[in-house]
Amino acid sequence: MTDENNISGISTEDLKPEFKLSQNEKSFLFDKSIAISVSNNENLNELGLDEQHLNDISIELARYIICNDGTALYGGDLRENGFTKYFEELASQYTRNDDDRHAFINYFAHPFLNKIDKKFERDFKSKRIGLKKISCPDHINFDFDKNYQPTNEVNDRYIFAECFRVLREKMTEDCNAKIIVGGKLSNYLGYIPGVLEEAIYQIKSKKPLYIVGGFGGVANEISKLILGENSSFLSNEFQYNSSFLEEFKDFVKDKYNYHDYEVINDLFTDFNLKILSINNFLTENENRRLFISKNIHEITYLIMKGLNKAFI
Structure with a gap:
């Protein structure tokens, strides 16, 4: 792959666990925080996919962020096989030996x-993972x-929704860009689906947003609205x-601005x-590809291309 095309900053050869950038090789995501908003969704099977495919794309995105000196942000997932468990291994494998920053921060x-005890915190610290506890309002x-x-x-439900709202607002404030993938359309505990709420706050912030729609879920429905199509789910x-x-x-109608999906649809229609x-920093055609692609290499290429243009 030529330098012109290899905007990822990572060699095309498989990276070994001992891979570390030297002190003088700070990459374009140095001192930048990229939020990854991902959750399992109901229509994965309809697309011929399963949860492992979400794991694969999420891990690969986090790996590219970390290998390019960035910090990956993620909203905490305490399930035994949740995304946190996958991300923490990347943090310990792909951070530079001379860099004491957190490569991964879990909110x-x-x-x-109350489920985060001292042992849990020591475990995170040993793997060079930052832990942010977001208190309720x-x-x-x-x-x-x-x-x-x-x-x-x-x-x-209102109490839980308020707690999730402040977490997502804080992540949006802390990140320089955000990637959304999948996202459940029902059976959530907030005001609205979590990935949808993440996207709304990112739009309001005017920071880069990358919508990976090929894995279905909320991200796919958002891409439809941006293209002027209807979404029966949203x-x-x-x-x-x-x-x-x-x-x-x-x-909650007088407590939360986005309780009405007509308002949400108008927001994404205006955000064309x-x-x-x-x-x-991607072209319209590149974003259209990101809306539908299931190819991990194409997705990471496009997102890293956009981030490279945004921060160099």
Whole structure:
């Protein structure tokens, strides 16, 4: 591959675990933080994919970020086989020996802070992973002794949604660019699907946003809206399809700006392909490819190309 095409900053040869950049070889993502917003989604199987494909693309994106001296940001996932477990190995393998910065920072929302004990923190530190605990907003009185029911109790759902909101706003504030992949369309615990909320905050920040739509989920539905198409999933009819969710919508209508999907659809219609391309330094055709590609090499190439242009 020629230098002109190899904008990734990584050799085309397979990287070995001992790979480290020298002190004088700081790459274009040095001192930059790139958020990766990814979650499993319901329609992976329809696309001939499964959760491992999401793992593969997420790991590869994080590897390219870390190998180019960047910091990967991710919202905490405490499942046994969650994305955090995959990312932490990259942090220990691909950071420079002479660099004491965190290559990977994991953000955790308040409802799960009681699950992070001293052993967990020592484990993160030993692998050179940063850990950010995001407390709930001041107007929320969170009680760890209470058995919250965010799927059945409106006020409990509101408390969880507020905790996730401040985490996602903080990640958006801290990152220089954001990548969204997949994203569940239902059975979430926030105001709206998490990847959708991440995308909205990134748009409002006017920072680079890269939408990987080929793996389905929220990212794919967002790409449709940006192209002027309709999304049956990102609609009030689909999202508020039970009496509990209708009650929740009514409860938060004066508390959260994006509870109504007509507002969300208008936001993404106004944020068209041209604006996306200006913000993320890819051409409109390149963004169209990113919307549909399932090829990991093509996806990483396009995103690293955009980041390279944004930060050099």
